[in-house]
Amino acid sequence: MKIKYLLLHLICLFFVISCQKETSSKEKSDKDIGDINFSKKYPKSGDTLTISSKNPIDHEAYFLYAINKNIYANEFEFLKNNESYEAKVIIPDSAQVLVFNFNNNEKTLHNDHQGFSTYVYDQENMPIANASSGKAYIYKYFGYKFDTEPKTDSLLNWLEKDFEKYPETQSTWDRFYVQLLKEKDKNAAEEYANKRIAHYENITPKVEKNKVKVIELYSILGKKEKAEELENIARKEFPRGEMMKEKYISEITNVEDIHKKVYLYDRLQKEYKASELGDKNSYLLTQIANTYVEEGNWDLFLEYSSKIKDPVALASLYNSVAWDQAENDENLAEVKKISAKSLSLLENEKESLNNKPSYTTTKEYRTKISSSYQMYADTYAFILNKLGENQEAIKYAKIAVGEGFNTDINERFVQFLIDDENFKAAQQSSSKFIEENQANEKIKEYFKVSYQKNNPSTSAVNLESELRKLESKGETKAFEDLKKEKMNTPAPNFTLKSLDIESLSLSDLKGKTVILDFWANWCAPCKASFPGMKEVVEQYQNNDQVVILFINTFENEPIEERITKSKEFLNSKEYPFRVLLDTPIKDSRDFKVAQLYDIKGIPTKVIIDPKGNIAFKKVGYNSNNEQMIKEIQMMVELSQQ
Structure with missing residues (x-):
């Protein structure tokens, strides 16, 4: 009997242990961060990760992921599944860490300002190389997107975890680490930086990228003279390298004489391909084109501006020049053309997304393009109004108004309606702006003008009473809106x-x-x-x-x-x-x-x-x-x- 009892006891114990192991395994298979559940605690490259929430995530969802210091954005969508909301994302190849953005009713969910993130893990369920460093980098430079408040100690700790397990990662992150460490302990930062400088100086063969790292470390420490000394040496050793390129760009930027500026730019073009210059090529061409405008040389402005390949940069240049010229009533026929071109460039870019930064979502980028389009439409409307093309001016001014947040743009729109003697629309628009607390004194004057035109028999007392009613609504709305913004x-x-x-x-x-x-x-x-x-x-x-x-x-x-x-x-x-x-x-x-x-x-x-x-x-x-x-x-x- 004792043996049977013992066997029975062992069998029961086996099942208890098995159940405990199964429960334990289940507990480890997923994880909760705040109110969000992630189906895998240790996601690996290529895995499908199910994300679920009991609360709706109805505005937008995306994640940023890091491959070293390269940051990429991926958007995804939540769908209702019974009583919860679910989304599935695939861990991108080569991704090292993912940081998520969730929105509900246009409010960012921030998990008590700690954010939502997951490392990518290896087969032993350990974070892969650069995972914790990438998290520190995203939290430091993109934390505003997630409403997170990373402390310097946390960022340093994440970097140090990588350095300890994967010492080779220091070559990617040591300058970032020194910048952070200097905020906490300047002496410790200098001690670490000196070790890294010695490391780079002992590497053979000598290559410029390691010299650049040493120069950057000296610059971060505030040792400008030493950094400049090494820059001069690097330019001699690598006459077509990064240091020489930066010197050429600096010379072009700082010289005022347009002929010398163009000469230096042409020299730069002979030494480096446009692809090697990147965004700086657009910047330099913008400088040259602007200088020609200041000198009144319209033909050379058009010649050099046409060389700008970035449509967003070119649209920005066209808009700023068009506005400045129109304000002074100069070259109106010409600036009408380039202002229209700025709108066309943005329309095409909004569709093609050819120049979207990798770290920006499609929605963010299109929103940014739309915002610029509204501002440039205001410029175009301004020019059209000056040329007497009021109907077209009103059309584009209405686009520029958007949600009415800019009172100067609102003012111009109502002014154009008054100029066109469309007093009914002028009264309606000015009334709305005043009610929404989006009006200035000029818009209130336009309201009076249009109201009197539409109601010629109205008394001055009645007019002031109508205006005061609208102002009261605007003040009430502003007060209630501010209440929602109050912090503590x-x-x-x-x-x-x-x-x-x-x-x-x-x-x-x-x-x-x-x-x-x-x-x-x-x-x-x-x-x-x-x-x-x-x-x-x-x-x-x-x-x-x-x-x-x-x-x-x-x-x-x-x-x-x-x-x-x-x-x-x-x-x-x-x-x-x-x-x-x-x-x-x-x-x-x-x-x-x-x-x-x-x-x-x-x-x-x-x-x-x-x-x-x-x-x-x-x-x-x-x-x-x-x-x-x-x-x-x-x-x-x-x-x-």
Whole structure:
């Protein structure tokens, strides 16, 4: 009996263990990241990966994948399957890591800002070479697409995993690693860089690509003299190499005399094929063509611009020249032709996608082309209106309006309707812009003109009442839209010096609403917004609960020059601004407070609430000071609630 019992016990134990192994195996076969399930925990090259979500992913889905530093985009679609949504993707050959973008109701799913990614694995279920380094690279330079917030320590850790298991990967990633490490520990970065420099200098035979890596490492460390010394040596050793090519390009870019510029360009063409120059060829031809326009030589402008093979670059050149000429009422018949050509180039590119960057999805690229098309259509409409071709001008101006986000374009559209004496359409369009908070003062004037034309017996009081109703709707919409944008992120503390070298810390202002306006002397949109910001400063000058600080950043001149430039500019315009000077990060192009607040472009306005949290962050300037002032007032009000 004991033997039978023991056998029975062993059999049962076997089944329990088998079940446990099966369950364990099943648990390891897939993985969950946030609310998304991936059918394989260790996907390999060529595998089909099923991705599922209980929530709809209805806007777009794509992934970026890395092959070393080459980044590619693949789009895919989710379909409803019973109670969930599923998509199938095939792991591309040679891919090392995949980073996914999922959208629901046009909002990016970010998994608590950690993102969604998977390495590609080998047969032992280990990440293949360059997988974790590729992830670091994508998160660093494309993280904005996924709403991720990678920390420097995480990026370094991912790179170090590759370096430890696959030491040869350092040749691809060591410069990237030094850039990141320098942010954390400059001495450690220099120590590692010196080891890599010694490694490259000991490699034989000597090839230029290794010299270039050494030069790049010295440049990252801020050792410019050493980098320049090695550049000169490399040019002598490799007279048709990368260093010599860059020297030629720099000379062409910096020389002002057009004859010398063309001579140097012709020399470059003899030494290097157009394919070896890449995008820089379009850049140089654009420079030459623009110089001929400035000199009034239209024939040579057309000759050199026609050599630009990139249709997007050529369309951009045609549009900018057409606009500048039309503003000055010059060469209108000629610029009408090149403006029309700019539209045709974009139409063809939108269909062919011949110049789509590998890291951009088809949807992203077509959206970008469409946005440019709208802007260029505004130029074309502007020219047509000047030539008296109002019907065509209205047609293209309507295209340019799009969703109405640019008040200057909206203004021109209504103006063209007024010029055409189409007062009914002018009233309808101006009313809509005012209701949608997409109007400036000129559009409001056009509303009055068209309303009076359509209602000749209306009184001035009634007209103002109608306008006020529309303005009220616009203000309500703007307020509700801002509510949805409100943030609640702790504002990083900082201490900066003013133009008069007085220190101020953000922590000193707790309990107040603080407006930070990030700007630079070279930034035209920043300066264009300043007349409106002057009004904002004056409105709050007697309100001790609101503090407005202008953070001068992204200027690499010595501090004395920044102070002098800023004071001269502010005094010349009588701007009563309280300016603080952002601190440059040594041996870097970054600035401390701009980095703390993740400032990618300027102007950027940050509204900090009395509790010390970031309530709003607004990037850019839409050329409408009235709208900007009202928006700031609303953000201040909402931040104090």
